Amino acid sequence: EVPVVESGGGLVQPGRSLRLSCTASGLVFSDHSVGWVRQAPGKGLEWVGFIRSRPYGGTTAYAASVKGRFTISRDDSKSFAHLQMNSLKTEDTGTYFCIIYDYGEDYFDSWGQGSLVAVSS
Amino acid sequence: QSALTQPRSVSGSPGQSVTISCTGSGSDVGAYNWVSWYQQHPGEAPKLLIYDVTKRPSGVPARFSASKSGNTASLTISGLQAEDEADYYCCSYADNYSWVFGGGTKVAVL
Numbered sequence: 760e761v762p763v764v765e766s767g768g769g770l771v772q773p774g775r776s777l778r779l780s781c782t783a784s785g786l787v788f789s790d791h792s793v794g795w796v797r798q799a800p801g802k803g804l805e806w807v808g809f810i811r812s813r814p815y816g817g818t819t820a821y822a823a824s825v826k827g828r829f830t831i832s833r834d835d836s837k838s839f840a841h842l843q844m845n846s847l848k849t850e851d852t853g854t855y856f857c858i859i860y861d862y863g864e865d866y867f868d869s870w871g872q873g874s875l876v877a878v879s880s
Numbered sequence: 881q882s883a884l885t886q887p888r889s890v891s892g893s894p895g896q897s898v899t900i901s902c903t904g905s906g907s908d909v910g911a912y913n914w915v916s917w918y919q920q921h922p923g924e925a926p927k928l929l930i931y932d933v934t935k936r937p938s939g940v941p942a943r944f945s946a947s948k949s950g951n952t953a954s955l956t957i958s959g960l961q962a963e964d965e966a967d968y969y970c971c972s973y974a975d976n977y978s979w980v981f982g983g984g985t986k987v988a989v990l
Contacts (some may be wrong), residue, residue: 760937803983804969804984806971806981818977820977856925865914865973866916866971867918867926867928868928
């Protein structure tokens with residue numbers, strides 16, 4: 760487990776965009792797939808999407824609920840990953856956790872503290 | 881991908897054992913040995929408890945154990961302690977590079 764820090768949350772109107780960022784220390788960032796999990800207020804966890812590590816080709820995959828609206832990217836030179844959220848809806852409101860996968864991509868080894876996104880007019 | 885099914889709550893007295901079930905399908909829990917469990921205390925980020933169905937990361941007490949049979953995974957807390965009161969989520973790899981969580985189970989220590 761390593762420290763993971765998210766940034767970029769806030770209040771945004773429906774239909775607008777927001778970008779979250781995530782960085783981790785104490786690991787070779789480029790060797791790990793990185794993803795996002797969200798949690799609506801008072802609700803459970805929902806996997807949002809991930810970007811694979813360089814050894815796995817750096818490809819992305821998304822939950823059906825965000826596909827086409829959200830994009831995950833990474834800058835391994837700076838040890839950052841980003842979640843670009845477009846066409847935001849009120850149901851996207853929640854806490855977004857950045858997650859670091861283990862080498863085998865079978866579980867989420869480290870979690871950030873969460874970044875709050877509120878979509879409201 | 882539908883969420884995995886967990887009981888909404890379980891409870892037990894200190895020292896007792898409780899078991900949380902996590903039921904999926906042949907496309908997730910039943911198909912892969914990539915089931916993990918996470919513990920979340922109020923206001924905190926989730927924490928990894930179990931991975932690869934049965935394995936405990938270093939630092940996780942041995943009173944946490946897990947198993948899987950068919951499409952159902954289970955987490956058992958033996959010797960329940962006050963600090964175990966939290967929400968617990970199962971998670972499984974599903975088809976096509978996606979992961980699915982259970983709805984979460986609130987464990988109450990009476």
